[in-house]
Amino acid sequence: MLTIWACIAATAVVGFAIKAAGPAVLGARPLPEQVRAVVALLAPALLVALVVGHLLGSRWSGLDVTVLAGVAAAIAARLRKAPMLLAVVVGVVATALLRAAA
Numbered sequence: 001m002l003t004i005w006a007c008i009a010a011t012a013v014v015g016f017a018i019k020a021a022g023p024a025v026l027g028a029r030p031l032p033e034q035v036r037a038v039v040a041l042l043a044p045a046l047l048v049a050l051v052v053g054h055l056l057g058s059r060w061s062g063l064d065v066t067v068l069a070g071v072a073a074a075i076a077a078r079l080r081k082a083p084m085l086l087a088v089v090v091g092v093v094a095t096a097l098l099r100a101a102a
Contacts, residue, residue, distance in 0.1 A: 066102065070095030 031039070051071065056063055074091030082090065 008067040066095050069098055
């Protein structure tokens with residue numbers, strides 16, 4: 001249990017150091033436009049990686065079709081301009097219904 005808390009503390013310290021490095025190095029100067037474009041794409045890329053990793057499971061062998069259908073339903077709801085919370089609810093309901101039917 002101590003190892004887990006040590007890892008959490010180390011992650012927090014490293015995260016703080018990374019976040020503090022930007023202002024310390026740049027000062028009051030704004031980021032260059034090319035760097036801003038890359039930084040803006042980091043969060044969506046990380047989110048996609050996390051979703052794909054969850055969908056495919058460990059060793060990419062645990063594809064759950066019901067979860068995949070739920071994600072597809074949530075994406076479809078967002079494409080139809082549904083609010084984010086509603087899209088999540090649609091995905092959860094679709095997954096639950098498919099699992100109940102199976």
